[in-house]
Amino acid sequence: MKKSASRSKQSNGHGxxxxxxxxxxxxxxxxxxxxxxxxxxxxxxxxxxxxxGHVVHHVVQDPREPRTLLVAARTGxxxxxxxxxxxxxxxWKEAKTPPAFPKAPEGKKGQVVDHTFWLTPGHASExxxxxxxxxxxxxxxxxxxxxxxxxVKGLNEHPEYSQWMGAVENGTPDGxxxxxxxxxxxxxxxxxxxxxxGGVFESKDAxxxxxxxxxxxxxxxxxxATVLPYHDPHCMRFSGPNPDRLYQQNHCGIYRIDxxxxxxxxxxxxxxxxxxxxxxxxxxxxxxxxxxxVLPMDGSGVWPRTSPGGKPAxxxxxxxxxxxKRQSKGMPKRNAWWTVKRQxxxxxxxxxxxxxxxxTSGEVWASRxxxxxxxxxxxxxxxxxxxxxxxSSR
Amino acid sequence: MKVRIPSPLVSYTEKRxxxxxxxxxAELFADLDRRYPGLRFRVVDEQGALRPHMRVFVNGxxxxxxxxxxxxxxxVQFIQALSGG
Numbered sequence: 001m002k003k004s005a006s007r008s009k010q011s012n013g014h015g016x017x018x019x020x021x022x023x024x025x026x027x028x029x030x031x032x033x034x035x036x037x038x039x040x041x042x043x044x045x046x047x048x049x050x051x052x053g054h055v056v057h058h059v060v061q062d063p064r065e066p067r068t069l070l071v072a073a074r075t076g077x078x079x080x081x082x083x084x085x086x087x088x089x090x091x092w093k094e095a096k097t098p099p100a101f102p103k104a105p106e107g108k109k110g111q112v113v114d115h116t117f118w119l120t121p122g123h124a125s126e127x128x129x130x131x132x133x134x135x136x137x138x139x140x141x142x143x144x145x146x147x148x149x150x151x152v153k154g155l156n157e158h159p160e161y162s163q164w165m166g167a168v169e170n171g172t173p174d175g176x177x178x179x180x181x182x183x184x185x186x187x188x189x190x191x192x193x194x195x196x197x198g199g200v201f202e203s204k205d206a207x208x209x210x211x212x213x214x215x216x217x218x219x220x221x222x223x224x225a226t227v228l229p230y231h232d233p234h235c236m237r238f239s240g241p242n243p244d245r246l247y248q249q250n251h252c253g254i255y256r257i258d259x260x261x262x263x264x265x266x267x268x269x270x271x272x273x274x275x276x277x278x279x280x281x282x283x284x285x286x287x288x289x290x291x292x293x294v295l296p297m298d299g300s301g302v303w304p305r306t307s308p309g310g311k312p313a314x315x316x317x318x319x320x321x322x323x324x325k326r327q328s329k330g331m332p333k334r335n336a337w338w339t340v341k342r343q344x345x346x347x348x349x350x351x352x353x354x355x356x357x358x359x360t361s362g363e364v365w366a367s368r369x370x371x372x373x374x375x376x377x378x379x380x381x382x383x384x385x386x387x388x389x390x391x392s393s394r
Numbered sequence: 395m396k397v398r399i400p401s402p403l404v405s406y407t408e409k410r411x412x413x414x415x416x417x418x419x420a421e422l423f424a425d426l427d428r429r430y431p432g433l434r435f436r437v438v439d440e441q442g443a444l445r446p447h448m449r450v451f452v453n454g455x456x457x458x459x460x461x462x463x464x465x466x467x468x469x470v471q472f473i474q475a476l477s478g479g
Binding site for chain 1: 402403432435436437438439440441442443445447448474475476478
């Protein structure tokens with residue numbers, strides 16, 4: 001039976017259903033933008049650029065204090081920093097000590113944060129706590145709303161760090177990165193992170209110790225899947241209502257794991273063969289653990305990383321990855337060579353769920369009805385790195 | 395001494411030319427950061443090296459080492475060096 005919005009509503013989840021306007025926080029290579037919808041999410045208005053010219057990798061709202069936003073930024077010349085607002089963007093302040101690796105002992109080469117790639121608010125009970133994932137791979141924590149950041153030593157200074165992550169020069173083209181920082185809503189000590197490269201790691205003691213969680217994940221053919229730096233998760237999400245289930249879009253397929261299980265299952269094998277299961281981004285239904293959306297890309301030959309065949313489409317699974325359905329109504333039927341990066345697809349908490357994604361060619365697309373129909377709501381923006389939903393702060 | 399500031403850093407100093415002190419470039423950056431908090435980290439990384447796309451000139455000559463000695467009448471200029479779109 002097809003799952004409807006009403007069935008979604010019945011699922012018991014932690015995600016609360018809501019209605020009304022939505023705001024989208026759009027991070028781009030040349031600044032950030034705010035898109036605001038009307039009450040029915042039909043009409044959208046875009047803000048003037050925020051931090052125009054800055055390379056903005058992520059803009060995230062604090063769900064504990066909705067007037068607070070954090071921006072991970074750098075410029076072509078200047079080093080990385082974090083900007084914060086506590087009044088919905090009227091005024092901004094820069095972090096006093098942005099994420100930075102510890103200074104290396106004399107004579108040794110130390111790590112340098114190239115950019116902060118990912119921001120995650122901490123546990124609901126820890127007001128002011130944030131996590132930041134960086135390039136190269138590093139995890140940083142703030143306990144004062146993003147003003148000062150400290151290195152999570154259990155990961156960044158682990159004796160096996162280089163065996164886990166590999167060398168910087170062997171990382172992904174835009175620099176190896178730590179992303180998908182997930183804090184268990186039931187336990188503030190329980191954290192997952194994903195790294196490109198390095199795989200998935202789990203901590204049960206707030207970052208003091210870490211263990212890899214890579215069993216079942218595939219790596220590029222002919223490489224050894226037990227070697228951590230060969231692993232390349234692109235995007236990892238908790239299922240909306242059930243933090244014991246995680247989904248992952250990996251360089252080598254789409255996966256699911258149900259904890260306390262230790263093995264990922266490649267659920268992308270059920271995708272149409274002509275499309276495959278390579279991609280960067282994915283998002284989940286806030287109230288239905290079985291429903292996820294992915295946006296596949298072309299991973300053939302030299303890895304164009306565009307829509308397969310120039311025909312973009314989102315794919316939905318409503319049964320935890322057993323089967324998939326194409327959702328492309330409203331999208332171009334041909335000659336659309338999009339790429340959607342790992343942070344650039346999200347869902348809101350509405351019923352029906354609104355879905356959003358931003359392209360490297362500067363367009364934002366939205367669906368008010370869980371992917372059934374799509375509409376372009378912004379175009380001509382710089383290359384989009386991330387799209388995150390924000391809730392009304394009034 | 396006189397320090398000329400490039401446009402990406404004017405959001406810190408609010409002017410293109412400022413006064414700062416230091417017996418070395420490292421001390422000069424420390425003084426600039428006291429006067430204009432946050433400026434140093436945008437130009438000098440956590441390992442104490444100049445960031446790749448920043449250039450520093452002392453009396454017209456380019457320098458890369460922060461340990462270089464400075465005299466009170468030296469003139470220091472920061473320049474942004476970036477290409478591409």
